Amino acid sequence: MTGPGTPGSEGQPGRIVLAATPIGNVGDASPRLIELLTTADIVAAEDTRRLHRLVQNLGITVGGRVISYHEHNEDTKTAELLDLVRAGKTMVMVSDAGMPAVSDPGFRLVEGAVAAGLTVTAVPGPSAVLTALALSGLPTDRFCFEGFLPRKAGERASRLAELDTERRTMVFFEAPHRLEVMLRALHDRFGPARPAAVCRELTKTYEEVIRGPLRELLEWAETNEVRGEIAVVVGGAPEKEPGKPEDHVAAVNGLVAKGIRLKDAVAAVAEDAKVSKRELYSAVLAAR
Structure with missing residues (x-):
């Protein structure tokens, strides 16, 4: 049975593993990431130099074939990588830092794998x-x-x-x-x-x-x-102050002019403006 960290078997579909890498502190590398880097058939890396620096700092050696995969070659490399997975290879995808496919290369690979019915999983970890x-x-x-x-x-x-x-x-x-x-x-x-x-x-x-x-x-x-x-x-936008019911009379009259019943127009405007329906209705009648 093929699984993350276990080389695939020829003739059986492999899988893609998106693996999060440290965003700064190498000590945040997970045991699963380390296992994958040493046992996967293929390591697709956004920057091969950073990959080699990472494994050097971890004191390990990449066990499989390293392929450069970044935003400038995604269009031409994705099909090749998917073919390797179809052939039974276990492929780990790593970006420079954090989780691949999140503001980093990887989305096209996942998109293509999903369309092809190939297995995609992830090794979670550091996230900026x-x-x-x-x-x-x-x-x-x-x-x-x-x-x-x-x-x-x-x-x-x-x-x-x-x-x-x-x-x-x-x-x-x-x-x-x-x-x-x-x-x-x-x-x-x-x-x-x-x-x-x-x-x-x-x-x-x-x-x-x-x-x-x-x-x-x-x-x-x-x-x-x-x-x-x-x-x-x-921070998100603060909630707007509801204002006074009389501030929304014009909005009600505008809906009424379009043929909407007064009661329905008041209900719609009151809900949107977060004001009392009863007070808004009274304001509309007082303005007439």
């Missing part, structure tokens, strides 16, 4: 997204991962406009040399008081988490030379 979220001090019950914002100003502004009313905590990645530009864009779109955290060099020797309103984080970025791997966590 979850680590930053947990350390941010911001709500963790509901969150979304937005990856890297577009580099072009117009595209970046459009993406942030889409997130203007996002209530969940948001997690972003950013390069250190673009952090100041990113924080200024967040500041201008979400406002200077929006709570956030800049998480730098997580799990490494110089780990640092800067927490505060976007205004303070922007000032910090403007006056410090920022280095290392960066994750930015931003």
Whole structure:
């Protein structure tokens, strides 16, 4: 029987194992990751140099064939890798850090494997997204991962406009040399008081988490030379104040003008505006 960490058998479909690697501290490498790297038939790596550095630090040797697999060759390499799995090979996929396919190469491989009916599993482990979220001090019950914002100003502004009313905590990645530009864009779109955290060099020797309103984080970025791997966590949009019932009379009248019954129009607007139906109905009648 073929399983993670066990070489496949010729003639029997193999499997793909997405394996999380340390995001900074090599001590976070799991025993299952170590076993896979030494026993898998194929190791598909985002950066083969980083892979060799990792196994050297772990004091192990890759037992199978190493294949470079990154964003620039996914289109041409995916079919080849899937053919190897069909032939019975156990393949472990590793990115530079964290879980493959999450803002890293791997999605196309998983997509192709699923379409082909091949087995895909994972060895969980370190995650910059979850680590930053947990350390941010911001709500963790509901969150979304937005990856890297577009580099072009117009595209970046459009993406942030889409997130203007996002209530969940948001997690972003950013390069250190673009952090100041990113924080200024967040500041201008979400406002200077929006709570956030800049998480730098997580799990490494110089780990640092800067927490505060976007205004303070922007000032910090403007006056410090920022280095290392960066994750930015931003609090979700605050719930809007419901306002007074009379503020929503025009909305009710607009629906009535379209042929909707007054009672139904009041109910719809009251639910959306989070105001009392009875008070809104009275406000509408008083305005007539």
